[in-house]
Amino acid sequence: MSDLHSSISWRRPVAEAAVLAALAALPLVSQDYLLLLTQVAVLALFTLSLELLVGQAGILSLGHAAFFGIGAYAAAFLALAGWEEPISGLLIAGGIAGLAGLAMAPLVLRASGLTQLMVTLCLGLMLHEAASRGRDWTGGDDGLSGFLNSPVLGLFEFDLFGVTGYLYALAVLGICFAAFTLMRAAPFGTALRGIRQNPVRMAALGTPVGARLAQAYALSAAMAGLAGALMAETTQSVALEALSFQRSAEVLIVLILGGVGSRYGALIGAAVYVLARDWLSALSPEYWLGWLGLLMMAVVLVAPRGIAGLLARVRLPRARAKTEDRA
Amino acid sequence: MSGLPIVLFDGTVYGMLLFLMSVGLSVTLGLMGVVNLAHGSFAAIGGFASVVLVHRLGMPFLLGVPLAALITAAIGGVLEAVLFRRLYRRGPLDQVLFTIGMVYVWIAVSTRIWGAGQQPADLPAFLQGQIALWPGAEVGAYRLFLLILGGVLAAGIFFGLERTRFGARVRAAQSDRDMAGGVGINVDRLFLLSFAIGAGLAGAGGALAIPVIGLDPSFPLKYLAFFLIVVSLGGPGTVTGSLVAALIVGIVDVAGKYYLPGAGGFLIYALVVAMLIWRPQGLVART
Numbered sequence: 001m002s003d004l005h006s007s008i009s010w011r012r013p014v015a016e017a018a019v020l021a022a023l024a025a026l027p028l029v030s031q032d033y034l035l036l037l038t039q040v041a042v043l044a045l046f047t048l049s050l051e052l053l054v055g056q057a058g059i060l061s062l063g064h065a066a067f068f069g070i071g072a073y074a075a076a077f078l079a080l081a082g083w084e085e086p087i088s089g090l091l092i093a094g095g096i097a098g099l100a101g102l103a104m105a106p107l108v109l110r111a112s113g114l115t116q117l118m119v120t121l122c123l124g125l126m127l128h129e130a131a132s133r134g135r136d137w138t139g140g141d142d143g144l145s146g147f148l149n150s151p152v153l154g155l156f157e158f159d160l161f162g163v164t165g166y167l168y169a170l171a172v173l174g175i176c177f178a179a180f181t182l183m184r185a186a187p188f189g190t191a192l193r194g195i196r197q198n199p200v201r202m203a204a205l206g207t208p209v210g211a212r213l214a215q216a217y218a219l220s221a222a223m224a225g226l227a228g229a230l231m232a233e234t235t236q237s238v239a240l241e242a243l244s245f246q247r248s249a250e251v252l253i254v255l256i257l258g259g260v261g262s263r264y265g266a267l268i269g270a271a272v273y274v275l276a277r278d279w280l281s282a283l284s285p286e287y288w289l290g291w292l293g294l295l296m297m298a299v300v301l302v303a304p305r306g307i308a309g310l311l312a313r314v315r316l317p318r319a320r321a322k323t324e325d326r327a
Numbered sequence: 328m329s330g331l332p333i334v335l336f337d338g339t340v341y342g343m344l345l346f347l348m349s350v351g352l353s354v355t356l357g358l359m360g361v362v363n364l365a366h367g368s369f370a371a372i373g374g375f376a377s378v379v380l381v382h383r384l385g386m387p388f389l390l391g392v393p394l395a396a397l398i399t400a401a402i403g404g405v406l407e408a409v410l411f412r413r414l415y416r417r418g419p420l421d422q423v424l425f426t427i428g429m430v431y432v433w434i435a436v437s438t439r440i441w442g443a444g445q446q447p448a449d450l451p452a453f454l455q456g457q458i459a460l461w462p463g464a465e466v467g468a469y470r471l472f473l474l475i476l477g478g479v480l481a482a483g484i485f486f487g488l489e490r491t492r493f494g495a496r497v498r499a500a501q502s503d504r505d506m507a508g509g510v511g512i513n514v515d516r517l518f519l520l521s522f523a524i525g526a527g528l529a530g531a532g533g534a535l536a537i538p539v540i541g542l543d544p545s546f547p548l549k550y551l552a553f554f555l556i557v558v559s560l561g562g563p564g565t566v567t568g569s570l571v572a573a574l575i576v577g578i579v580d581v582a583g584k585y586y587l588p589g590a591g592g593f594l595i596y597a598l599v600v601a602m603l604i605w606r607p608q609g610l611v612a613r614t
Contacts, residue, residue, distance in 0.1 A: 054420070060419075107600065107604060110604055110607065111603060111604070111607045112607070114356070114362070114558075114559050114563060115559055115603050115607045115608070115609075117555075117559075118555060118556065118559040118560075118599065118603055119600055119603050119604070121552060121555065122552075122556070122596040122597075122599045122600045122603075123596075123600060125552060125592060125596045126593055126596040126597060126600070129590075129592050129593040129596065130593065133589060133590070133593070245552065246548075249427060252420075252423065253424060253427060256420050256421070256423065256424040257424065260420055286435075286438065286439075287435040287438070287439060289431045289434060289435055290431055290432045290434065290435020290436065291435070292428075292431055293427070293428040293429065293430065293431025293432035293433075293434075293435070294428065294432055295428070296424050296425065296427065296428030296431070297425050297428040297429060297432070299424065300414075300417070300421045300424050300425040300428070301413065301425075304417070304421060
């Protein structure tokens with residue numbers, strides 16, 4: 001019943017704002033890791049969208065890259081067509097991905113368990129095939145590049161060092177994380193977790209189960225689309241890989257690695273994953289994937305609820321001792 | 328021979344291979360409830376073992392392939408006892424993370440040993456070339472061999488599950504694991520054996536598939552979607568369902584490549600979505 005205790009106290013938002021401010025001040029100190037950290041922010045946002053789906057609503061997906069890719073291509077199309085303003089481009093791309101999610105929701109929500117996983121997998125693969133064949137539109141295997149967004153807010157130009165891209169991505173992630181936190185605490189989030197635990201009972205309590213799940217699916221798709229668009233705008237390119245099965249599997253791995261159902265799981269998972277990937281691929285360019293695999297296996301054996309779960313387990317005894325003191 | 332008959336023939340052969348490589352996954356999913364995304368690795372292990380035995384050591388093909396399957400079964404048994412056993416009581420998400428991790432490790436290990444390229448396929452002389460079924464109807468000798476062998480193996484699997492004491496125990500444990508333990512079935516040993524047999528069949532499939540679809544270290548990831556499609560389309564835990572689904576997937580995929588080469592894999596994925604929406608429990612729902 002941890003849900004009851006997760007009511008937001010004043011201390012958490014302050015601590016989170018402090019971390020965000022520290023990250024935003026980073027370019028003043030060093031510009032070495034900005035591109036890498038931008039990747040972390042994009043992946044964290046993408047993972048957060050999957051957390052909304054898997055961790056909150058209990059909908060399984062092995063094809064979430066579909067929406068990431070739709071957002072990325074939409075942002076690229078907009079910029080190529082001359083709509084170069086980044087913020088509106090981001091929102092439009094997210095909206096398109098959300099609509100796609102709304103359209104696919106009835107198909108995905110009909111199934112459950114393995115079947116649901118397979119429907120999402122095959123829908124994702126269909127989209128990947130379509131983009132791969134539609135060479136005239138998507139550039140096929142070459143992807144899209146050579147577009148440029150105008151300065152953010154008309155002031156900050158996307159620079160070579162990635163300072164603007166980094167701060168822009170950080171801001172989008174911060175806003176989405178705040179929105180996710182509010183949604184999680186709102187009746188909508190509570191209803192989703194109730195549906196995950198017992199859909200029949202929630203229906204009996206008068207919750208429109210189908211509608212809530214469809215809304216969650218569309219919201220998650222929109223957030224994934226934002227992440228894709230963010231990647232397109234900060235890297236000035238989109239590759240076919242954005243829609244691939246590997247990316248769908250990757251985001252699921254990151255979420256489980258970080259911890260499903262935890263607020264920080266997506267953020268921790270994305271940071272650990274990208275940094276571990278960067279470190280391992282420098283250490284052993286050919287076999288880094290194998291080392292990553294070992295890390296994944298170790299997490300399952302050592303930390304069943306992901307890294308966030310492990311941290312909570314370390315912290316929990318202290319918190320418990322404190323409440324006992326008070327009592 | 329060309330046109331529809333060759334599409335049906337090649338599709339059936341491809342379907343047989345898919346069946347061999349995924350039937351073990353269907354049984355493990357139905358019996359132990361493990362989403363084993365690393366199952367394709369067993370097909371790859373069998374494939375690499377046969378390459379070593381036949382290509383490097385010069386063993387006869389008809390001896391090397393069964394031996395490769397046995398080696399794979401032994402490795403599968405060891406892995407069940409050491410690793411997979413820990414996953415049975417865990418949630419599907421943990422199983423996904425763990426088994427994908429295993430695939431990554433396996434890809435790195437096999438790349439280190441055999442390199443990233445395609446592996447050679449050695450066929451004995453009598454399996455090369457074309458054979459005339461009747462005048463004007465020539466088919467590849469090896470594909471005909473696969474068709475017959477696949478049929479024999481499928482019949483063996485059915486016989487084993489439906490007519491032997493071991494099969495009855497597997498089916499009992501599938502319907503109720505605890506009850507099966509209660510009436511004196513050694514469930515742990517049963518899991519070990521069925522896992523090893525499933526791995527061995529996948530190993531045989533992987534070894535036999537090299538001349539048809541090739542083999543390289545990324546094989547387990549490349550065909551993962553196909554194995555999952557076969558299992559979910561057929562319904563987890565049903566051998567009949569897996570066979571029917573594998574044949575459908577094989578024939579549709581070959582037909583798509585033959586008649587609509589521009590569509591790529593689109594056709595097969597659309598078919599799977601449509602069929603899963605029509606029958607969410609799979610073609611043959613387990614009772």
